[in-house]
Amino acid sequence: MEQLECCVCQVSVPVDAPHLGNRVYCARHWATLSHERPGIWRSGALHVAAAVAFAVIVALLARATQPALEGASLVIAGIALALTPAALWLAFFYAQDRLEPEPKGYVLGVFALGALLASAVAIPVLRDLFRVQDWLGSSPLVNLLGSILIVGFVQEFLKYAAVRYSVYLLPEFDERFDGILYGAAAGLGFGAALNIHYVVASRGANLAAVAIQVVVTALAQASFGGVTGYFLGRAKFEEEPIWWLPAGLALAATLNGVFTVALGSLTRSGSALSGQTTNPWYGLALAAIVAAVTLAALIYLMRRSNRLTLAGADLA
Ligand SMILES: [Zn+2]
Numbered sequence: 553m554e555q556l557e558c559c560v561c562q563v564s565v566p567v568d569a570p571h572l573g574n575r576v577y578c579a580r581h582w583a584t585l586s587h588e589r590p591g592i593w594r595s596g597a598l599h600v601a602a603a604v605a606f607a608v609i610v611a612l613l614a615r616a617t618q619p620a621l622e623g624a625s626l627v628i629a630g631i632a633l634a635l636t637p638a639a640l641w642l643a644f645f646y647a648q649d650r651l652e653p654e655p656k657g658y659v660l661g662v663f664a665l666g667a668l669l670a671s672a673v674a675i676p677v678l679r680d681l682f683r684v685q686d687w688l689g690s691s692p693l694v695n696l697l698g699s700i701l702i703v704g705f706v707q708e709f710l711k712y713a714a715v716r717y718s719v720y721l722l723p724e725f726d727e728r729f730d731g732i733l734y735g736a737a738a739g740l741g742f743g744a745a746l747n748i749h750y751v752v753a754s755r756g757a758n759l760a761a762v763a764i765q766v767v768v769t770a771l772a773q774a775s776f777g778g779v780t781g782y783f784l785g786r787a788k789f790e791e792e793p794i795w796w797l798p799a800g801l802a803l804a805a806t807l808n809g810v811f812t813v814a815l816g817s818l819t820r821s822g823s824a825l826s827g828q829t830t831n832p833w834y835g836l837a838l839a840a841i842v843a844a845v846t847l848a849a850l851i852y853l854m855r856r857s858n859r860l861t862l863a864g865a866d867l868a
Contacts (some may be wrong), residue, residue, distance in 0.1 A: 735781015
């Protein structure tokens, strides 16, 4: 007789154990599979609002007080700002975690892995191998295609890899929802590394612009990481076609590239209207909308999957 094993914990299960396609579950992991996590959705929404409020407050304060920071102290203040969106998210997440525990070490580990891959791979590959800075601006079409096919794919593949080849393989990844959680954590780590790189590379940039830029980057990178994570979460627990994960990666890369191009043209057209060199406020509004719409879409899709799973279980 064929031996059946839970696809999460590999415990032997009876032949009539619940299943999705060919994936078989023990009773415990069948119960966790479709966990709704309402608290974590709420802390995600609060984080988007808090990050935007943080950018607005710091930018207005910096303009009003014109702090006399220069050189090293300006860079240190910038790095503190660069890490704030991630710190805010972790604070919301940990506050929520008392109610719905998740292994904290794995969340921090995936965050760190995202940051490491951004600084050790994404930045050098895009700058030194593809040399995107030399050709991306040569025409609007080149900008769009390059932003999706080169920058978007490299960034989103690395976030995918940070989840797929670490926590995805472990029994602690035991809900579809975990894909979104860890994908967003990888994206926030990725964004934090890009932000520190941005602050160090643009030493002397003013704090108002830095505060807005770091929140835009953090919200966008976390949103696209969450999209890839949604596809990963379903791939682990359901039978998906072979194109499922590549399609998820392509969607995240496309959103990433289109966002970057829209951000560039919005902040530039803003400058034409207001007479400034750049207008980062339009970028902040765009990033807030993208993060809110992504969160709402992921909540909708996740609830739909869970409903379908439970409906199928009732039939069986
Ligand atoms: Zn199990």
